[in-house]
Amino acid sequence: xxxKIKGDNIFKIIxxxxxxxxxxxxxxxxxxxxxxxxxxxxxxxLGFLTSTSWNPVEGRLAFGLLPYILGTLVxxxxxxxxxxxxxxxxxxxLVEMAPKKVRVPISYLVELLAAVPxxxxxxxxxxxxxxxxxxxxxxxxxHYLGWISxxxxxxxxxxxxxxxxILSIMIIPxxxxxxxxxxxxxxxxxxxxxxxxxxxxWEVIRNWVLSYGRSGIFGAIILGLGxxxxxxxxxxxxxGNVTGPNAIPTSLFKAGxxxxxxxxxxxxxxxxxxxxxxxVGAGLVLLAxxxxxxxxxxxxxxxxxxxxxxxxx
Amino acid sequence: xxxxxxxxxxxxxxxxxxxxxxxxVAVIPLASILFEVIARGASQINVQFLTANSLQGGIGPAIxxxxxxIAFTSIVGIPIGxxxxxxxxxxxxxxxxxAVRTINNVLTEVPSIVVGITAFAIIVVGITxxxxxxxxxxxxxxxxxxxxxxxTEESLKLVPNSAREAALxxxxxxxxxxxxVVVPAARSGLVTGTLLAVARIAGETxxxxxxxxxxxxxxxxxxxxxxALPLRIFNNSRQPSPELQAQAWGAALILxxxxxxxxxxxxxxxxxxxRR
Numbered sequence: 001x002x003x004k005i006k007g008d009n010i011f012k013i014i015x016x017x018x019x020x021x022x023x024x025x026x027x028x029x030x031x032x033x034x035x036x037x038x039x040x041x042x043x044x045x046l047g048f049l050t051s052t053s054w055n056p057v058e059g060r061l062a063f064g065l066l067p068y069i070l071g072t073l074v075x076x077x078x079x080x081x082x083x084x085x086x087x088x089x090x091x092x093x094l095v096e097m098a099p100k101k102v103r104v105p106i107s108y109l110v111e112l113l114a115a116v117p118x119x120x121x122x123x124x125x126x127x128x129x130x131x132x133x134x135x136x137x138x139x140x141x142x143h144y145l146g147w148i149s150x151x152x153x154x155x156x157x158x159x160x161x162x163x164x165x166i167l168s169i170m171i172i173p174x175x176x177x178x179x180x181x182x183x184x185x186x187x188x189x190x191x192x193x194x195x196x197x198x199x200x201x202w203e204v205i206r207n208w209v210l211s212y213g214r215s216g217i218f219g220a221i222i223l224g225l226g227x228x229x230x231x232x233x234x235x236x237x238x239x240g241n242v243t244g245p246n247a248i249p250t251s252l253f254k255a256g257x258x259x260x261x262x263x264x265x266x267x268x269x270x271x272x273x274x275x276x277x278x279x280v281g282a283g284l285v286l287l288a289x290x291x292x293x294x295x296x297x298x299x300x301x302x303x304x305x306x307x308x309x310x311x312x313x
Numbered sequence: 314x315x316x317x318x319x320x321x322x323x324x325x326x327x328x329x330x331x332x333x334x335x336x337x338v339a340v341i342p343l344a345s346i347l348f349e350v351i352a353r354g355a356s357q358i359n360v361q362f363l364t365a366n367s368l369q370g371g372i373g374p375a376i377x378x379x380x381x382x383i384a385f386t387s388i389v390g391i392p393i394g395x396x397x398x399x400x401x402x403x404x405x406x407x408x409x410x411x412a413v414r415t416i417n418n419v420l421t422e423v424p425s426i427v428v429g430i431t432a433f434a435i436i437v438v439g440i441t442x443x444x445x446x447x448x449x450x451x452x453x454x455x456x457x458x459x460x461x462x463x464x465t466e467e468s469l470k471l472v473p474n475s476a477r478e479a480a481l482x483x484x485x486x487x488x489x490x491x492x493x494v495v496v497p498a499a500r501s502g503l504v505t506g507t508l509l510a511v512a513r514i515a516g517e518t519x520x521x522x523x524x525x526x527x528x529x530x531x532x533x534x535x536x537x538x539x540x541a542l543p544l545r546i547f548n549n550s551r552q553p554s555p556e557l558q559a560q561a562w563g564a565a566l567i568l569x570x571x572x573x574x575x576x577x578x579x580x581x582x583x584x585x586x587x588r589r
Contacts, residue, residue, distance in 0.1 A: 011488035015400035016409070021393050022416045022462065025455050029427065032434040089335025097329060106336060108580065113343050115576045117516025119543045120565050123550050124346045127353075127558070169342045176339075200325040223422070230424025232519040233543075237550060260426045260519070267430065268523060283430045287423060294422040298415070 033287055036280030043274060048281060054243040056275045063278035065259070065285060067247035071160065072258040074249040075235065076228035078164025079171055083228075084221055086168070087175035092205055094176075095183040107180075114173035122237030125166045130157035130238065133165055138253055153253040156240075161252040163239040167228045175224035178301060182216030183209060219300030226293040230286060232260035241265050259286050347569070354566025357559055363567075367529035367540070370556070372564045374531045375545035378446070379571070381532060382525065382541055383515055385450035390457035390514075391507055397458065398465020403491055405466065414466075420459035428455045429520035437524060444526035444538040452520035457510055464506025468499040505583045512575035516568060518543035542568040 040048055040063060051064025090110060094103055138155035145151040186209050194204040210217065240255025243266075247257040257265075259282045267279040365371025397417075401410050432452035437444055472495050480490030496503070526538040527548060533539070542564050549561035 008487040011486070011491070012400070012404050015396050016404065018393055019397040019400040019410070019413045019462070021397060021458055022413050022420060025420060025458065026416050028435060029423065029431045029455075032431045033427070036430070036434060086335045086339055089332040090339055093332035093336050097332060106340075109340050109343060112573070112576065113339065115512060115572055116343070116346055117518070117543060117568060117572060119516065119518040119546045120346065120350065120569060123546055123561055123565050124342075124349055126550055127562075128345060128349050129342075169339070172339050200321050202325040202328040203321070205328075226422050230422070230426070232424065232426040233547060237547070260424055263426050263430065264519060264522060267433075268526070280430060280434075283427045287427050290423050290427075291419050294419045295415070298418055 029287065033280055033284040037277055037284045039274055039277035040281045048278070049285070052245045052248060054247075056270065056272055058272070061272070061274050063275065063281075065278075065282055067243075067245065067249075068257050068259045068262045068282065069285070071239070071247060071249050071256040072229055072260075074160055074252070074256070075164045075167055075239070075258055076225055078161065078252070079167035079228040080221065080225060082165065082168035083171045083175060083224060087172050087220075087224070088179055088210075088217070090172070090176040091179035091183055094180050096201065096205055096209070107177075110173050110176050113169065114177075118170065118231060118233040119237075121166055121170060121234040125162065125234055125238045126158070129166060130162055133157060133162045137161070137165075142253060149250065150252050153251040155253045156255075158238055158240045158255065159253050160239060160249050160256040163235045163256070163258070164252070166234050166238060167231055170231060170234065171224035171227045174227050175220045178220035178223055179213075179217050182213045182220060182301065185216070186212045215300045215303055219297040222293055222297040222300070226290055226297065229258075229293070230260060230290055232264050236261040236264045259283075350562065350565050350569050353559070353562035354564075357563030358566065362560070362563055366531060367545070370560070372542070372545055372560060372567070374528060374540040375542045375564055376567060377531055378525065378528070378539045378541040379515065379543075379568070381446055381539065382449050382453065382521070383511060385446060386453040386457055386514055387511060389450055390454035391461055391511075393454070394458045394461025394510075395465050395503070395507070397462035398469065399491060399496070401462065401466040402469035403487070403495070417459040417462050420455070421463065424519075425456060425517055426519040426522075428452050429523040431455065432520060433523040441536055443536050444524060445536050446525055446532075446539045447535050449521050449525035449539070449541070452524045453514045453517060456517060456520070457514050460510040460513065461507055464510065465499075465503055468502025468506060469495055471502060472498045501583045505579050508575050508579045512572050512579075515575070516543055516572050518547055522547075542571075 043061075044051065044063060048064060049069070050066050051062065052066050053062040053064050054067075055062040090106075094107060098106060134155055134157035138157065138159075138161060141151045142153070142155050190208050190212055191204055194208045199207070235258050239257060239261055241257055241261060242255045243257060243262070247255075249256050263279050263282050263286075267276070270276045270279060361369070362371050363376065364373045366374050397413070401414060404410065405414070429452055432448050432455065436448035436451050441447060476494050476498055477490055480494040481487070485493070521541055521544050525541060525544070527544045528538045528540045530540075545564045546561045546568065549557040549564070552558060
């Protein structure tokens with residue numbers, strides 16, 4: 001008997017130690033990023049986050065992340081603006097409307113969107129989506145609304161706007177699948193109560209289902225935001241990649257840069273230690289954002305799913 | 314009153330139609346991507362293209378590199394991920410486990426470019442001193458491990474406790490019950506989840522930029538730069554030469570075939586078994 005417990009303890013300890021790999025990975029990543037970015041933070045302090053200059057010339061070194069932080073926010077903002085309504089429509093369709101026969105195939109198709117590697121999104125973006133967006137969205141918007149500064153400039157296709165559009169497609173599977181779970185977790189009694197006072201399906205969904213599930217749906221949106229912020233390859237291939245004050249997103253129809261695309265473009269080639277450190281600093285900012293976003297989304301999604309568990313029991 | 318009702322009914326139908334439009338709008342890009350990749354990629358495919366090195370106009374090194382990196386990453390990442398998942402599922406009722414769980418969740422959302430920096434600093438600069446398949450495999454393992462741990466935990470938890478209790482009642486050790494009863498019972502979920510995770514890392518590009526770097530020649534050793542399909546697509550897409558761009562589409566076709574084969578194959582194979 002004693003031997004048996006000992007053997008199982010060893011099993012528990014071994015698997016437990018292996019499970020610590022997650023902690024090791026996170027600590028290593030944090031250590032590398034903090035350690036690697038000390039140089040740039042010690043030279044420029046918090047100005048590293050708020051400055052707009054990017055000058056790798058010896059003797060005039062200056063690095064600031066503001067344009068790329070703004071670029072990340074703007075592209076992700078476009079992605080949410082377009083991607084969220086689409087994803088919610090899909091989630092609602094799948095849970096509340098679709099006949100059982102089409103539910104599974106459509107879920108598959110939406111999940112396949114997530115399976116396509118982001119470098120292929122990028123390739124498709126450069127050679128296909130770019131021209132469609134340029135001719136059907138950018139030129140008309142620029143023609144009719146060009147007097148508004150965000151639509152001004154000369155549309156070119158490889159710019160902040162197209163990057164936002166491709167991100168909006170890429171975040172659909174994330175938001176749609178989490179919202180789908182959240183909406184299915186809304187207890188049927190809520191729906192039945194609403195129907196019984198004469199509401200139409202749309203009214204039930206809008207006034208009861210979405211409002212009951214709003215915390216979870218908000219969580220789903222935040223997860224999508226996390227995806228959009230961290231997406232690298234597709235954006236790098238489309239956004240045009242400029243550095244310095246030029247990268248400030250004053251118009252949607254100009255080349256820009258996000259934090260991940262900045263790193264992807266320059267990290268390897270940078271010979272200067274301060275510049276390399278600046279790229280690592282951009283990575284640290286990304287890591288911090290993704291940790292905050294993930295924990296926030298997790299709290300919001302599980303809160304709702306737990307309520308459902310309680311109600312069922 | 315009647316008009317009020319018919320207006321509400323109209324809004325209801327309009328909304329239904331809008332949701333359907335959302336589905337269609339989301340499927341169009343998928344269809345377009347698949348169509349373009351097949352249409353532009355298929356004309357590239359021939360024996361020379363698939364087997365020659367990059368200087369002779371082929372993507373042989375990239376295909377080879379992708380399979381090598383998948384193999385290395387799987388060898389490192391799958392055992393660690395599965396055993397972590399076993400711990401979380403079988404002994405997961407404590408604070409340490411819930412901390413590990415939270416960290417795994419965070420890690421699955423960490424941008425992959427950040428993982429690339431980590432592997433670069435630790436392996437390329439710290440250990441090997443060169444760009445290498447080893448560094449690439451470590452970077453991709455950092456992405457694979459948390460995903461596999463999570464799907465393993467989820468599939469083991471679907472196995473009813475009565476199965477565990479029955480094994481223990483027969484006098485089996487906990488580890489024996491885990492590996493002879495619980496894991497086999499969860500096999501189909503485990504395999505599905507793991508293969509989907511492998512499919513995901515097969516298409517990862519960002520971490521490879523800083524770790525395996527790319528190479529025009531076939532595998533040159535564990536301490537030399539190596540090519541991979543995603544890298545080849547990325548690099549060729551930025552070239553002005555139409556020939557190289559066309560090669561990128563050919564490489565994209567091969568990559569998407571690998572990824573979709575893993576995805577669709579796994580789902581078809583496990584469709585019956587996973588139904589609860």
